[in-house]
Amino acid sequence: MDLDLGDGGLRLRTLDTADAALLVEATSAETGRSLWGDRPLGPHSLSDAQAALAAWDPATPGQFSLGVLRDGRLLGAVGLIPERPGSIELAYWLRPEERGKGIASRAVLAATGWAHAELAVPRIWLEIRPGNEPSLRLAERVGYRFEQRIPRHCRTGTHHDPERDTWHDCLIWVHDDTTAA
Numbered sequence: 001m002d003l004d005l006g007d008g009g010l011r012l013r014t015l016d017t018a019d020a021a022l023l024v025e026a027t028s029a030e031t032g033r034s035l036w037g038d039r040p041l042g043p044h045s046l047s048d049a050q051a052a053l054a055a056w057d058p059a060t061p062g063q064f065s066l067g068v069l070r071d072g073r074l075l076g077a078v079g080l081i082p083e084r085p086g087s088i089e090l091a092y093w094l095r096p097e098e099r100g101k102g103i104a105s106r107a108v109l110a111a112t113g114w115a116h117a118e119l120a121v122p123r124i125w126l127e128i129r130p131g132n133e134p135s136l137r138l139a140e141r142v143g144y145r146f147e148q149r150i151p152r153h154c155r156t157g158t159h160h161d162p163e164r165d166t167w168h169d170c171l172i173w174v175h176d177d178t179t180a181a
Helices: 017-026 046-055 103-118 133-141
Strands: 002-004 010-014 064-070 073-084 087-094 123-128 145-155 167-176
Touching: 010 103, 017 046, 017 064, 017 073, 064 103, 073 103, 087 103, 103 123, 103 133, 123 133, 123 145, 133 167
Parallel strands: 087 123
Antiparallel strands: 002 010, 010 064, 064 073, 073 087, 123 167, 145 167
């Protein structure tokens, strides 16, 4: 998949293990939770990036990620995580210095439309932590609708062992193929 997002060279394309060096550079200033793999915080080493991208390999059934790139530089990614037939969770991440510029909105909107049209997935959903105002605004802005709050549904990701990790509520926002985007 390779889409032109029409904003000065902004593209959305499938990532694979050959993009590991781009991921290392893109996460070099990151202090937040990682979209890829079980590594909860901070920058990726080359081996971290290779392992994470291998886990999101588009050549195998299951989850895959779409890189948000401009001029060959990885700005972030959109992850697509199939839940069951007809339903995909969408997650996204942008490098800290690219946040607040509308890039995530354009990428999420494009990935949502692409998944509906090309993958024939009728239901796409976001899990958003209560209080994450930028993500809540993005969901509403790109046409997702609030569905429900699920208590203690999402892992914080501060520990590799789920039994020792902490869990928080998640707000589920949904976009279906009848929702206007």
